[in-house]
Amino acid sequence: MDLRSAKAVAKSTKTAKSAAKSTKRQNSSFQPQGAKSSARQARQSRQARCLPPSQALPPPPGLPSLKRWFIKCNLPLSDKQYKQLWQYHNLLREKNEEYDLTRIFQFDEMVQKHYIDSILVAQLLDWTLPSPLLDLGTGAGLPAIPLKIACPETEFILSEGRHKRVRFLHEVVEALGLEKIEIYGHKTSASFSRPIRGVITRAVEPIAKTLARVKRSLQPGGWAIFMKGPKCDPEIKEAIESMSRFYRLERDIAYTIPHTPHQRRLVIFERLSDQPETEPELSQIPPLIESPANETFKWIKALLTPRGIKKEGQALVFGRKIITEVMRDFPKLCLGLILSPSEERAGEQKNMEASEQDKAGPQDLSRYLSRWPLPLETGRQVPLYRLSHQLYRQLDIFGTEAEILIVQTPPIKTWQADEMAEAGCTLMIPFQDPENIGAVIRSALAFGVREVILLKEAANPYHPKSIRAAGSAIFRMSYRRGPSIQEIQPLIQAVSSQGVGLISLSMEGADISQIEFPDRFILLAGVEGPGLPQGLRTSSQTVAIPMEPGLESLNAATAVAIALYEWRRKLKAKSAIYKKS
Template identity: 45%
Template structure:
């Protein structure tokens, strides 16, 4: 047998700094030789420590350069990095260490809680001789108040949770930079809704890592309000502060009663949930704001809250009880008007009066919003209706309930049969063919029971596909109100 037929295959050459440089350049990243050398040293330390510390699950050289180092550096190519910059959840040092290597003038703090990784990071910084970078080996919570010009994170935590976590350490005008995958639209929307009063979306850029199929998204929020430490100081000078730690506290008991219709009616007060609703109410109804309610001293009131409003700082478990919508954002205690009674015998004013029988607070809020939007000036809450200032009703109304003309009516069963009622019923005249009277009351059915038989004689229906059994009552009312509003313009 010819021994030459068993020639040994040449060994593949181990990758080196030049290979790293070539891959980075293919991703649009050009580093000087000394920076490549530092990144190569970091790569070697990462490879050596990985079997023991499980720092990364990416092992193939090219993938490490693309998915770890290039991915970490690209945000600095796409936007000006703020300094000092907090790398939240840095893990083995990414994106912080590659960013420090590529942008040496940026001051960086690596935040990591796992102590074996803290040791690795500190030893790596020392070994590479990096300056202007250090490790913070503790959890970052809202009470962490060292000031930073920016925060960057490639962690998997949702954006709204991160904004909550870092609200104590980002200065006014500071940036929060999220390194995300392409499918994060829902996260962005949730963050905007939860923090509309303190962070604004400044950039949302989709990009790929070089010519690879790896799709990324750079999302940047800017802080628009003052950080809690500054706002706490301002609030302490402006508002009366009351710390509440016990469920037996008289003020807390009164607040808890506002979770019921009876309590709201007795006190003429209500709790508002949701950052946007609260922001709008403070701006438009400052005279009705009685107190800012937070679960932490790190959630002080905004600057435009009137000084007459108190600041109630509740123990977290007490706050959670009041936060029935689970927003985790502060609540607002507001004064609500006394709802005047309405008597059917007094007749109806010109136009549309909406009769509200809904027992679901969200339906109540939704139909109030539609009524105001389409020009129905009078809204009568029947005895069966949920309280219009229930937190869910306020949220569904978009805060419109604060401006609506509300009246309190009788039970649906006591409405006189000669009242000019236009009822919503599946057996009625199609709404687009109906001639609305000059003066009438629009009556949707209750959820479940529907309408009393005697009130169905003058009814309209919403034509729809037979594939759908019925519409949500508040949605049906909105369609009817819109249709009526269009007839007024003819």
């Protein structure tokens, strides 16, 4: 081979490598579009013409590629449906960075795992879906949007609690011109009672937990459809054991997405008719959870943390008195009751080993349930959970050795300056200690506060320590989410123009006994330790609680309670004078 031939071969090899790299980039679904993308496609086209036929580039991702995948999987759609699906795909690409919609970026994987897998559900069910069908935790609209495109006559309800994704879903529905589809911009809790004929979900939540969540709304004969991975047998077993009174396993279909290695399971539970309430039967006794790897236990344990409470929108309530009040006054919030291992064998040998108590028989549990202080009808509206002593002790952070209640946390809306109460006190708090949050909410409710604004710094009011400090009062107060205490001055100025005063607690303020409270006002406390930002100390009316010399300050929640008491005392005194006159 002469020098000229060698150079030609080297140049050809270099061109082939460059084209291969371009092919890899082109297969990515999230490539920039517009002029830059067009230039790249033109360059790839020129490179492809330089290659032998065996090395020619595959066609770039587009509507024809989407059609080929569906035809290959024996899922033919109409031209209109293909166009709608391609339009949805482009919206998903375009909005992904802004709304955090999917972690799957490669075109073929998006088609396989998002679109084909969703529509395969309809094919496996002979293209007949229950309607209305609730997509629980729909996220970016999966599987509901592809299913709606494939089955336009089915009515869908898309449930999603994350606001960005809710905005995206509205954009999709409008852009695609979809009808008979509703966006429910909230998490679906056990209190959701709208009658539905079906539920479908791809979420990783345990099957038993989802069945409990939709029990109130899913009509008898309705289906709960779960799109699961191949290793879901423990979940199915747990659901059959714990929910057999309300559901039966209708179908369990194992399948593989065509022309891929991806294995799937389609699991369907049918809702049974409610049975009359009777004394606990052996079949109603919940199974004992003994493994820390159990999905239900991991879900419950996460509710001990602020992150878990926020993610799930659920919380744990400790203490039999508080639990009794919550189950009596807020039954729709109750999701489940964790039984106490220590109480299961009450009246038996007190020194029995924990491992032996874990094995308490059904008759012992029946007697235990019959001693529950609430009416049995109320207690049985929620699923029951039994844990081994070892697992229960990991949850019982207060050492109550009593039942633990799982509740849905009511949503908290964002505070708007034009939504102030017509009269009275609105409390604004940034307390970071959950016990202080609970204590101050209890005091606020006692002294007639109508609403509490939780600033960005504030702990979650549904933290176990907050609920423990406040009792059932935590569920009786109205809340709003506010900005950081460092950022509230513009909003304070806005409400002041409406005749709403601001009174701030600070050691440098005037004696609280010497001031007059406005008819409408915000009472603001500072963060534990640092107190108020300097700007608020000088720009608002500050008051102090007189104390003996030598004491630095009062506990934050105690200071607020005293201030509220003083406001209430003066309000009653003013009312008495008005009546006499």
